[in-house]
Amino acid sequence: MKELSEKQRTGIGIFLLTVLGAFVGWVYEMIFYRIDLGYFIKRGHGFGPWLPIYAFGALGLLLIVTKKKLHPAVLFVLSVVGSGIIEYVTGWVLYNWMGVRLWDYNVEIWNWGNIDGYVCARSVLLFGVFGAVFGALIVPPFMRFVQKAKARPLVIVTTVLAIIVGADVIYGYVIKSFINGGL
DSSP states (O other): OOOOOHHHHHHHHHHHHHHHHHHHHHHHHHHHHHHHHSSOOOOSSSSSSOOHHHHHHHHHHHHHHTTSOOOHHHHHHHHHHHHHHHHHHHHHHHHHHHOOOSOOGGGSSSOTTOBTTTBOHHHHHHHHHHHHHIIIIIHHHHHHHHHHSOHHHHHHHHHHHHHHHHHHHIIIIIIHHHHTTOO
C-alpha cells in the first residue's frame, strides 16, 4: 500500500475522532438518562453506540483545534457557544420543520438555564468541559498517533468503521423512516 500523505492522515484522524465524539455522547446520554429516569433507555436510531449530533459537535471542534493550539479556557468557551448553537438550531429545526422532538430539557432533571427545552446551561457547560478536555488532551496525542501509524491497518480500521457507521446511519435514519411511513 502506498504511504498516506499528511493531509490524508489528518482526514482519517478527524473522521476517527468524530466517531469517538459520537460514541462519547452516546455514553454520556446513556448515563444521564439512567440517572434521570432510573433505568436505561436506548439512545439513537440505529444499532450502534453513537449519536450524530455529538459527531457534528466533535467535528466542529476538530476543525478549529487541528489548525492551531488553543488554551483550554478558549476551547471551553468555544465548546459552550458551539454546542449551544448546535443544540438549539438542531432541536428547533427538527421540531418545527419535521415535528420530531429528540430531547426536551423541560422534562429533565438539572435543566436550569433552559431555553425552549432545546438547550440548557447544564448541557452546554458540561459540553464545554468535554470540549476542553477533548481538544486539549485527546486530539493532540491522537493526531500524532495517526500521523505515525502504519498506513494499511489505519486505512482498514477507518474503512470498516466508515462502512459500519454509514450503514447504521442509513438504516437508522433513512430505512426505518421509510418503513415507518416517512420520506
